[in-house]
Amino acid sequence: MGPPASAATFHPPPRDSVLSYRRAVVKSTPTSMIAQCARNGVGSRLEVTTNGSRLKGDTAQQLLESGLTYLRLSVYSTSDNGYREATGSRFLATEIRDNLLAFRSMRDAAGIRLHIHAELVSNNLRDTPEEFRSQYAEIADTIGIKSLHNWGSADANQRLVQFGHSDRLVCPLPFYELVVKANGIVTVCCVDWNNKLAVGDANINSLIDIWNGEGLRALQAVHLSGRRNTLDSCASCTAFHGHPDNLDMLVTRVPMNGPQDLDRTAVFSL
Numbered sequence: 629m630g631p632p633a634s635a636a637t638f639h640p641p642p643r644d645s646v647l648s649y650r651r652a653v654v655k656s657t658p659t660s661m662i663a664q665c666a667r668n669g670v671g672s673r674l675e676v677t678t679n680g681s682r683l684k685g686d687t688a689q690q691l692l693e694s695g696l697t698y699l700r701l702s703v704y705s706t707s708d709n710g711y712r713e714a715t716g717s718r719f720l721a722t723e724i725r726d727n728l729l730a731f732r733s734m735r736d737a738a739g740i741r742l743h744i745h746a747e748l749v750s751n752n753l754r755d756t757p758e759e760f761r762s763q764y765a766e767i768a769d770t771i772g773i774k775s776l777h778n779w780g781s782a783d784a785n786q787r788l789v790q791f792g793h794s795d796r797l798v799c800p801l802p803f804y805e806l807v808v809k810a811n812g813i814v815t816v817c818c819v820d821w822n823n824k825l826a827v828g829d830a831n832i833n834s835l836i837d838i839w840n841g842e843g844l845r846a847l848q849a850v851h852l853s854g855r856r857n858t859l860d861s862c863a864s865c866t867a868f869h870g871h872p873d874n875l876d877m878l879v880t881r882v883p884m885n886g887p888q889d890l891d892r893t894a895v896f897s898l
């Protein structure tokens with residue numbers, strides 16, 4: 629990985645862009661980077677996804693003061709036993725909830741405009757929607773529920789029961805978003821940890837040029853020609869199985885020969 633890209637070096641982003649930092653909040657959580665992005669107007673929404681284990685003390689205070697506008701908390705179980713089962717960590721479900729409760733109080737006391745979204749990410753039938761709602765509806769601004777998934781095929785062997793649309797050919801994410809990594813590399817989804825789906829570099833090109841570029845078109849063409857399984861990151865990825873949108877009906881409309889033959893109208897008429 630190269631040096632971190634400066635927020636000031638990015639070209640002006642689309643109005644509804646989201647700057648998202650998706651990983652556990654750890655000691656190195658880049659609050660200074662978030663603050664820099666806020667100062668430079670990078671992204672209309674500055675978002676962090678966290679498991680909440682370190683969402684406390686100085687880290688919580690710095691996050692609140694950073695200019696962050698959206699905090700997404702992933703909750704892996706509603707019970708302490710379930711949490712340890714799912715994560716294999718020493719953290720407890722009660723601890724995670726307590727952290728968010730304190731964070732919410734700090735936010736409200738400071739009058740900071742920051743949206744808190746809590747989502748249950750579990751396939752454990754003991755984690756019922758009712759229980760999750762009773763624990764988080766009064767703490768978070770919004771709540772949601774989704775199933776566990778692997779990340780960019782990285783955990784293809786994990787023993788997860790996958791819910792959702794496991795028979796889908798096309799992943800919709802390369803048609804929705806660009807994800808800019810800390811070093812400026814641009815890829816198509818937040819679970820492409822190893823950058824195998826990289827389609828550009830924000831240090832060199834504007835996001836709009838990357839969005840309209842050949843790299844992204846080629847990747848979209850692979851998905852739309854039913855060849856997702858030829859991409860290392862996508863082959864056994866299940867991250868999109870719970871996604872409501874189905875692009876499979878476009879598969880037969882796209883020629884197999886690559887981006888030069890891609891029916892662009894088909895892609896953009898969704």
Ligand code: SF4
Nearest residue numbers: 780799817861862865
């Ligand atoms: S299949 Fe998985 S890795 Fe591939 S683009 Fe979709 S979410 Fe990303």
